[in-house]
Amino acid sequence: xxxxxxxxxxxxxxxxxxxxxxxxxxxxxxxxxxxxxxxxxxxxxxxxxxxxxxxxxxxxxxxxxxxxxxxxxxxxxxxxxxxxxxxxxxxxxxxxxxxxxxxxxxxxxxxxxxxx
Amino acid sequence: xxxxxxxxxxxxxxxxxxxxxxxxxxxxxxxxxxxxxxxxxxxxxxxxxxxxxxxxxxxxxxxxxxxxxxxxxxxxxxxxxxxxxxxxxxxxxxxxxxxxxxxxxxxxxxxx
Numbered sequence: 001x002x003x004x005x006x007x008x009x010x011x012x013x014x015x016x017x018x019x020x021x022x023x024x025x026x027x028x029x030x031x032x033x034x035x036x037x038x039x040x041x042x043x044x045x046x047x048x049x050x051x052x053x054x055x056x057x058x059x060x061x062x063x064x065x066x067x068x069x070x071x072x073x074x075x076x077x078x079x080x081x082x083x084x085x086x087x088x089x090x091x092x093x094x095x096x097x098x099x100x101x102x103x104x105x106x107x108x109x110x111x112x113x114x115x116x
Numbered sequence: 117x118x119x120x121x122x123x124x125x126x127x128x129x130x131x132x133x134x135x136x137x138x139x140x141x142x143x144x145x146x147x148x149x150x151x152x153x154x155x156x157x158x159x160x161x162x163x164x165x166x167x168x169x170x171x172x173x174x175x176x177x178x179x180x181x182x183x184x185x186x187x188x189x190x191x192x193x194x195x196x197x198x199x200x201x202x203x204x205x206x207x208x209x210x211x212x213x214x215x216x217x218x219x220x221x222x223x224x225x226x227x228x
Contacts, residue, residue: 031213032213034215034216041223042220042221043205043218043219043220044160044205046216046218049215093159093160095216099213103148103150103165103211103212103213104150104162104165105150105162105216106162107159107160107161109158109159110159
């Protein structure tokens with residue numbers, strides 16, 4: 001199967017700082033990637049659809065100025081949590097679809113963010 | 117938008133018994149239904165998927181059924197093993213590169 005990586009795997013930051021999370025498709029090109037947020041013992045909530053070379057599409061209720069998404073290449077999308085606050089602490093996970101295997105989405109390992 | 121409901125939220129079975137998880141969806145245009153298994157702290161892993169032109173699909177101990185008319189689909193795991201213990205998510209999508217909407221998850225515990 002296809003491989004999606006994320007970096008960092010976990011990050012601790014102070015309130016008010018910004019944090020960048022990278023999502024990479026290692027063995028395929030991805031024109032579309034998805035960013036999810038998952039709270040403990042909860043489901044995956046789609047935050048936004050990241051489109052290579054164009055603006056991301058955000059889900060209702062997700063602040064686009066808070067969660068900046070850049071999809072500058074066919075293998076890399078980044079999510080920047082700006083001016084992070086403790087309520088932004090969560091598990092952030094990305095996914096991508098290779099296309100060569102139909103609609104199957106492959107997930108990255110996730111990034112655990114803790115804002116102090 | 118799409119809404120996916122999943123039941124039960126928790127399920128405990130004895131090793132060797134079967135487990136069934138049920139989901140319903142709201143958007144009749146959805147035509148791709150994947151199931152994911154997520155172990156604690158890990159990424160979701162696809163275990164089986166079904167498309168709307170198929171009513172049933174089986175892969176060893178795992179099977180999925182789809183009723184398009186009723187807009188519900190189910191996951192069946194037979195001969196459960198302790199390593200099947202995890203959280204299972206159903207999902208629905210319009211297919212292609214479209215976004216996937218997840219159900220609320222079912223925590224399955226297989227008791228040895």
